[in-house]
Amino acid sequence: MLVTGAAGNGGQAVCRALAQKGHRLRMADVAPPPPDVLALGEFVRCDTRTADDARRAVEGAQAVVHLAAWHCAHQPPVSDATIFAVNVDGTFNVLEACRAAGVRSLVFASSMAYGWGSVYSVTKVIGEELCRSFHETTGASVTLLRYHAFVPDFYLEYGARLLRNGVDRRDVATATLAALEAVAQRRVKLFRTIVHTQHGMPAEVVGNFRELGPDWCEQQVPGARQLLEKYRIELPQKVEQHDLSEAQRVLGWTPAIGFLEFLRDLQRRDARGEDVTQLHVPGGLLDWSTDGENEGENKGAKVL
Ligand SMILES: NC(=O)c1ccc[n+]([C@@H]2O[C@H](COP(=O)([O-])OP(=O)(O)OC[C@H]3O[C@@H](n4cnc5c(N)ncnc54)[C@H](O)[C@@H]3O)[C@@H](O)[C@H]2O)c1
Structure with missing residues (x-):
């Protein structure tokens, strides 16, 4: 794929x-991924703005994750014209290549930014519509995933973001894998869902987190209150939460990493005397290159 x-x-x-x-993986990009990822499959250099490149990349694939x-949070920033060309022309070219190659299974990366507030947002509206048209005209099985934010950030910012519009990169990956399996097995026709985190909080805590959150966190993770104060984690008045039950029912996917997992991770780092204030993470707690070894221990967020 x-x-x-x-x-x-x-x-x-x-x-x-x-x-x-x-x-079995084929990876397409304008530049190769780092060596450990490159080793996982075949790499095809491809600028999706060029129809021939898109065709070469798609040829022979049974399923495509596009x-x-x-995105507008990219560092260094990318111009709106480039965002539009890559996200719209590039998506058009990939879908046309899928049509020509008879691809029957597609997962598309949309965004919670979907809307009309910026060029980037509009490219996701157009991208979803192009995918919908691809489904309508070919009968392909398509899933549109509206990811929340997982851009690389400082560790403490990443943690605070989980209470707002953030999701762990690992949950992005597991949701994408679940979506791919659903389209590959043709369990969905055209399905769209949000990819966000979940904390298992009662509704009154979600609605009044600034007041009730610290006590609730303390009950789940003894010592949490002191961590929240020590690291001055800014608490939202209300926690952003979405109903993810459809994703659970249709894709069999639920997010694994919420604010409590972050607090447990922070507690371990704090106990080790780590300076987390300058720690940068790739939008997730785990370093995937050591994932598995660290399962349940969760100590490997990578310093970028
Ligand atoms: N990161 C987030 O917070 C977030 C949130 C919602 C949706 N998304 C969406 O998820 C997807 C992945 O985001 P990400 O954070 O991994 O982005 P990223 O910027 O880290 O990676 C984007 C990749 O696309 C490649 N690329 C750019 N132009 C290309 C072209 N013309 N042809 C081929 N490859 C090209 C880049 O080289 C890069 O490797 C994107 O579609 C993005 O819009 C991301």
């Missing part, structure tokens, strides 16, 4: 998750 944008932050995590499940895009 083909993953476009395989060298990106999400693409690397998705490729690792697919390879761990034994999927992640290649620029």
Whole structure:
């Protein structure tokens, strides 16, 4: 199967998750991924803005995960014109290549930014519509995933973001894998879902987190209150939560990493005397290259 944008932050995590499940991988991007990801399959250099490149990348693939895009939070920033060209023309070319190659299974990276507030947001509206048209005209099985934010950030910012619009990169990867399996097995026709985190909080805590959150966290993770104060983690008045039950029912996917997992991880680092204030993480707690070894211990967020 083909993953476009395989060298990106999400693409690397998705490729690792697919390879761990034994999927044969073709990775397409303008530049190769790092060596450990490159070793997981075949790499095709491809600029999706060029129809021939897209055709070469898609040829022979049974299923496609289309992640290649620029987003407005990208560092260094990318112009709106480039965002539009890559996200719209690039998606059009990939879908036309899928049509020509008879691809019957597609996962598309949409975003919670979907809307009309920026050029990037609009490219996701157009991208979803192009995918919908691809489904309507070919009968292909298609899943559109509206990811929340998983851009690389400082560790403490990443943790606070989980209470807002953030999701762990590992959950992005597991959701994408679940979506791919659903389209490959043709269990869905056209399905769209949100990819966000979940904390298992009672509704009153969700609605009044600033007041009730610290006590609730303390009950779940003894010592949490002191950590929240020590690291000055800014608490939202209300926690952003979505109903993810449809994703659970249709894809069999639920997110694994919420604010409590972050607090447990922070507690371990704090106990080790680690300076987490300068720690940078790739939008997730785990370093996938050591994932598995660290399962349940969760000590490997990578310093970028
Ligand atoms: N990161 C987030 O917070 C977030 C949130 C919602 C949706 N998304 C979506 O998820 C997907 C992956 O995001 P990410 O954070 O991994 O992005 P990223 O910027 O880390 O990676 C994007 C990849 O696309 C590649 N690319 C760019 N132009 C290309 C072209 N013309 N042809 C081929 N490859 C090209 C880049 O080289 C890069 O490797 C994107 O579609 C993005 O819009 C991301």
